[in-house]
Amino acid sequence: MNNFLLFCEPCAYKKIITEDIAHEDIPRSKIPGGIPYKDLETKSIKEKKQISQPLMRKCPNCGRGVILKRLTEAYTKAQTEQEKLQHEEKERVKKCQQNQ
Numbered sequence: 001m002n003n004f005l006l007f008c009e010p011c012a013y014k015k016i017i018t019e020d021i022a023h024e025d026i027p028r029s030k031i032p033g034g035i036p037y038k039d040l041e042t043k044s045i046k047e048k049k050q051i052s053q054p055l056m057r058k059c060p061n062c063g064r065g066v067i068l069k070r071l072t073e074a075y076t077k078a079q080t081e082q083e084k085l086q087h088e089e090k091e092r093v094k095k096c097q098q099n100q
């Protein structure tokens with residue numbers, strides 16, 4: 001599962017969010033691929049493929065719409081490892097303080 005980076009340039013708000021909440025807030029419509037055309041073989045009207053737009057979320061700080069940037073898997077992995085290390089460090093400090 002890939003994470004997304006929410007970076008709001010005007011207010012410099014930065015946060016990494018998970019994929020399951022990335023689709024919330026701002027629904028985006030697909031861009032039409034072109035006008036419908038008649039398929040001569042089947043003699044029916046067909047529509048061209050629509051293009052989906054990048055995900056957009058509301059900035060929690062200023063409310064502007066921000067386009068999300070998909071992070072690579074390696075980055076996500078490094079991020080979770082970093083969080084784990086920070087958590088372990090906090091636990092260690094807590095233990096030290098309790099022993100005093």
Ligand SMILES: [Zn+2]
Nearest residue numbers: 008011059062
């Ligand atoms: Zn903002």
